[in-house]
Amino acid sequence: MKDITPKTLIGYTCSYIPVELLSATGLRPYRLLHGDIGLSKEGDKSVRIDACPLIKSNIAYVLKNRSRFAALVGSTGCDMSRRMNDVIKELTGIPVYVLNNPRTDNARIYNDEIDWLTKQLQQIARRKFTDQLIAQEITSWKSKREQLRVIDEKRKSTPSLVSTTDFHKACISYYQGALDIPKSLCTSPCDKPRVYLLGSAISYEANPILQLIENDLRIVGDYNCGLSRALNIRIKEMNFDGIKKAYYDQPPCIFKRPHKEYYDHIEISVNELNCSGIVAWTLDYCDQHEFEVQRIEHMIDRPVLRIRSDFSFQNMSQLRTRVDAFTEMLCAMK
Secondary structure: OOOOOOOOEEEEOOOOOOHHHHHOOOOEEEEOOOOOHHHHHHHOOOOOOOOOHHHHHHHHHHHHOHHHEEEEEEEOOOHHHHHHHHHHHHHHOOOEEEEOOOOEOOHHHHHHHHHHHHHHHHHHHOOOOOHHHHHHHHHHHHHHHHHHHHHHHHHHOOOEOOOHHHHHHHHHHHHOOOOOOOOOOOOOOEOOOEEEEEEOOOOOOOHHHHHHHOOOOEEEEEEOOOOHHHHHOOOOOOOHHHHHHHHHOOOOOOOOEOOHHHHHHHHHHHHHOOOOEEEEEEEOOOHHHHHHHHHHHHHOOOOEEEEEEOOOOOOHHHHHHHHHHHHHHHHHHO
């Protein structure tokens, strides 16, 4: 029987892929940020057992919801993210387009890739992306990011007024392409020790772990995909060139070289937000983030709580004990 389910989503995997261009197709941009132990176990059937649990979860999610995806836009991030692109294409037949995101500082390569991607997306949409259409999309997504920035400023304020646990819920709406982003959340002054979160992507299902951390601490800033990273996108020119420049000039991810801007951004943010410590969240087999956390521990003069996760909640009691001990240490340092 022929599948007649309307394909309404266009998946994407990276903060360097412009949502404005994806949305111009008429499809709903949906970032693959799933992290669920059940999905991860399902993903074991498609990739090797030591693959990143985020990759396994996303593969399983797309396989279960293949009828909803018209296309997927991936990028050349880590080796496993590249493998995910191949697996999804092989197992589902969903058209997959891979953006070559240069590892070194080379805006020309990135601009050429965006031009190539635009042509592919116009074929999907069966229409040309006019200047007027692009300006409309820029305005729409700019509005969504501004709504999130209002919440983020309350999160970063002294005292912090919004928890990252709640902020994360609003971010999910953005990354799943929702039409409306919550303009406000419950506010309450918090004097818990202020910490900065960095490391692997924060999945849609990670809210219970954020809540556990914030029982004793307050996360006031982050450098993780899935949270505030998109708020660094500030498009000044309402055209294709404006999109290219804003997305390329965002604070670099860990895959960019050289790394100085990455470390500088974290150090400046930690100092400006008056953070007492750093919480480093890394996923199993995410060697790149593990390596960077080790370097940050030596470069930034703050205590670091390292959390490693496979998306299961079996070690929540142990994690609670470690958070309690970290909190006591931060309080003793005041």
